[in-house]
Amino acid sequence: MKKSYIYIVVLILVSALVLSGCSSTDTGEPSEESEDPERTFTLEELSEYDGKDGMDAYVAVDGVVYDFTELGRWMGGEHNGYQAGQDLTDEIKDVSPHGLSVLDRAPVVGTLEE
Numbered sequence: 001m002k003k004s005y006i007y008i009v010v011l012i013l014v015s016a017l018v019l020s021g022c023s024s025t026d027t028g029e030p031s032e033e034s035e036d037p038e039r040t041f042t043l044e045e046l047s048e049y050d051g052k053d054g055m056d057a058y059v060a061v062d063g064v065v066y067d068f069t070e071l072g073r074w075m076g077g078e079h080n081g082y083q084a085g086q087d088l089t090d091e092i093k094d095v096s097p098h099g100l101s102v103l104d105r106a107p108v109v110g111t112l113e114e
Helices: 002-022 043-047 072-077 089-095 099-105
Strands: 039-041 058-061 064-067 108-112
Touching (some): 039 043, 058 089
Antiparallel strands (some): 058 064, 064 108
């Protein structure tokens, strides 16, 4: 009796795991929250994303706009005296000790209008 009880419990658990893996709410449609990666920013629009007052922290480098909001050292949109919401190409390439390597951790949100 004890063995059959264990088999039934294991069967129920496996069934639950299989069924939970099959049910997905992903419709294949882009979510409404996702940013358009093809968005083009002017310098004025980019300046709105300075990381202050709950805004995201966007930084442009070589014409590409990155979201630095979740990069730990950019809390409040500021890092080592530099403020998000700007084109920081020269600063990141020439001054920053990490250089362009930080960009691998930041999602691309668009491009900077020339």
